[in-house]
Amino acid sequence: MESSAEEPPPPLPPPLFTFGAIADIQYADIDDGFNYTGTRQRYYRGSLQLLRRAADSWRSAATGGGPASLLRFVLQLGDIVDGFNSRQRGASERALDAVLGELDRVGVPVHHVWGNHEFYNFSRDELMRSRLNSAPRGRGDGDGGGGGGGPGPPLTGDIYAYHFSPAPGFRFVVLDAYDVSLLGRTVSSVQYNNALNILKEHNSNEDLNHPPVEKGMSKFAKFNGGFSRDQLSWLDGVLSQSDDDEERVIIVSHLPVHPLSADPVCLAWNSEDVLAMIGAHGCVVCFMAGHDHDGGYHRDRDSGVHHLTLEGVIETPPESDAFATVSVYEDRMLLKGRGRTADREMLFTWPPDETQVV
């Protein structure tokens, strides 16, 4: 019998590790509503059901399968509860308990990113003391977080950023996209006034939540924020160390930074600074964000970095889903999407050779 002309590709080995990712749950125990422009329905109660389905799926991934495929952790990309909760006494805490209860059932660590809705519900101090602060505490060994140890200059003050290594050769960096923002900063603080100056320099609207119409300026809205010089120099140190250690780095932030990976109105104020820094460090392979509920994806032509914006749970109808389970291999990440979130293969090599389909 003749053998077929083309052999099928060999099956992939088991992944090195697997993780879950979800964005913009924005749970509130209120009736459905719409986004500000009235163009998208928001399913405030339904978001908890969608989170439950994601948790069920991750729970079986964490407990089933072979040891190498076990789900290690979940990334919660920000806006876990909606700002509407803050209008009713005690509702923010109740909503937070409800969503964290669902995530607890998965039985793996959850890494929380902070978005604008975290600050509509809680002060920065409250967040720092809450379960939404997932930075490892009191460690100085390079896997520490916040103001703790790690390469580069230590983080000072109340910037919520840290890094962790779930497996040898891989590092995740959690960024604080509201470090420079009106949100979460007290009106009398130096940080608030610095942020106000930046915002007013680019946004002349009376309502600073109203984005400017000028091209490239729409990101300068009050519901966004940016990264301070301190945070960027800390990030530079972390990435330099990862370059030296030949690690692959995945950065996570509520706000996206690549203009082709999301609606530009959703970008961080100083997105260009982060893009330039990523471009200067070969270790970064992926930047994951939320905030734009439509989601988005773009592979940067220069750096080869995958910029992935996850679809928001809050604008996902009850009959659908929006979450990802990502398996990480030596040379790629395979994202298995559910519902509105599409499957995606993200190769690490760049530029791709002709045997690879990007």
Ligand SMILES: Nc1ncnc2c1ncn2[C@@H]1O[C@H](COP(=O)(O)OP(=O)(O)O)[C@@H](O)[C@H]1O
């Ligand atoms: N175009 C706009 N003009 C004025 N205010 C806006 C505009 N878009 C959003 N906002 C306000 O900004 C805040 C955040 O908007 P929201 O849509 O809830 O953010 P997210 O997309 O993070 O859910 C809300 O208070 C909302 O009313």
